[in-house]
Amino acid sequence: MSGASDIDRRTRGFRASFLRVRATFIKEFIQLRRDRVTFATMILIPLMQLILFGTAINANPRHLPTAVLVQDDSSFARSFLAAMRATDYFDISLTASSEAELDHFILSGQALFGVQIPAHFGRDLIRGERPEILVIADATDPTATGGAVAALNGLSQTVFSRELVGPAAALAPKKPPYDLRVHLRYNPAIETRLNIVPGLVGTILTLTMLIFTGLSVTREIERGTMESLLAMPIRPFEIMLGKISPYVVVGGLQMSLILIVARLLFGVPVEGSLALLVALTLLFIVANLSVGYTFSTIATSQLQAMQMSMFFFLPNMLLSGFLFPFRGMPQWAQAVGELLPLTHYLRIVRGIMLKGATFADLQADVLALALFSLAAMTLAVARFRQTLD
């Protein structure tokens, strides 16, 4: 039969392989387009997360509710409270009449700070007796109080400059014999969203890419279509590339969406090269797709694939430096973090968007991402079951 040699000729070679990948790509893309819920999820997850994280989260909160117990009516007491208000961290909204009531305000959560200025504070201060002001901070959430406490320490230098003049000038704190200059580079106003929004690009891509590819192979198994697919002359790596590539496009769209919204809504800039950012984000997308695909070949149901994705997503979220400072983690946690793609991507995306970093600055992280992708893809192809055994 002439058809025999014909099909052997047609199906061999690089071009034939590319055409099969393309066929799978087209098929996956049509299926994706028909799946309205998935499609909506892909657009809504980034938007929702971006708006929530961008507007609701603030690691350096101000205007915190503060209760005061003032037992001294000197101008020192009034100046101190005025200086506290001026820092913007404290919103003096409650006045206690006893220590017990002050404690109650803190315990009940009505106030995060309690300030007690004892009786004869002004008099004792002038006498040089170093009277004490007690500030109670609810430190159950260190992030909430950290910035305010730091601001409080800065007060002592200047708070009584108006009162400590003339004969009392000797009591004024002395200036150190040098000046300390702190440059808060890249984010001078210490705005959390400048840190969070670029990180969100990575987190959202990790989550959506993992889940979508995680489901792709198990879906074929659950729907019974795998049997036909396996009986056709297509090789595992061709199936993988064909299934992954539509999501590279999807990931690219998500990234564009996030960057545009971040720029328009939150004024997050892209200081460095946009082209470099896009290229490295695509690499990161591929890394996550490979992981998701590997899960897909191991899991026997869509539910399992979903669970594996979450299992992988959590450490990414917690150990990558997205939520908590990477350098603040113990050595072992940093070591685990170095193995996660999001860790490297966060350095890349924050580097390019906020710091204007170039490829040369980011080489090590790019290499790590590339190696990670390669390893995951190799594992996925090796794991792919070519038979129904």
Add this chain to the structure above:
Amino acid sequence: MSAQTTSEPEIVIDVNGLTKSFGGPPVVRNLTMHVHKGLIYGFLGPNGSGKTTTLRMLCGLLTPDSGTGTCLGYDIRTQTADIKRHVGYMTQRFSLYNDLSIRENLEFVARIYNLEHPRRATQEAIDRLGLADRADQLAGALSGGWKQRLALGACILPQPELLLLDEPTAGVDPKARRDFWDEIHQLAHEGMTVLVSTHYMDEAERCHEIAYIAYGEILAQGTVAEVIAGAHLSTYTVTGPNLADLDETLKSLDGVDMVAPFGVELHVSGRDAAKLEAAIAPFREKGPQTWTRGEPTLEDVFIDLMSRIKDNSA
């Protein structure tokens, strides 16, 4: 191609001693089968007899535990990639994409097999299958009969040399079944070899050759006539009143191995002709039913084969 196919080019499936188990007792046991080119080979057997497992081993989806064989001259263990290029496998359960249209499904298949003109080939297949009106309907929305047509269409689109069809007509109406078999015969006429598994006796009789498999073993194979003759079964057809009572009475007799009602007739069969004659003699004389010597049907033979297996294992 291997030397085997050049010396005996007419054998398309040539497997010896295939055994496969999934952790438990073997599902297919020591299966040997030879199928000649251009034949429609019927694969019969009850549920769970190992038909699907055998088909999957033939097209490279399962690896046999032991045994050897070739399919179209390619080794079923080592050359599965080659087998997949030349074999069309239609699964028992519809396994094309429900969320793709008929056209999209066929185009996908055409592209995976690297057909030169996938769109044109798809359009031709749609016209040939009479699916033109529905070409843009989602496959999931089709009725069972149309799904089956689509699945067959997808299988033959790349013009395979061998078709493996796993219960293709299960749950399909008689008209669609008739059309389906006409199509199969046409394909065989054009030189395609077809291995088809089925439960239906009338379909078995439409095959050139058949094999009967139960409990993972082939119990009989050959042409329908050969299989019937090989069973050495003597059969009488009884007509007349009170057949139900007669059925009960005959079943308990020594020498009567099988009694089966067929509408207004009763088929009474025995493996030993002399013993059967002796057993039924009093009833033939007494009446009031009419006894005529008949030929056993394929179904008689298969049911007898099944009961022999049970007798042996009991």
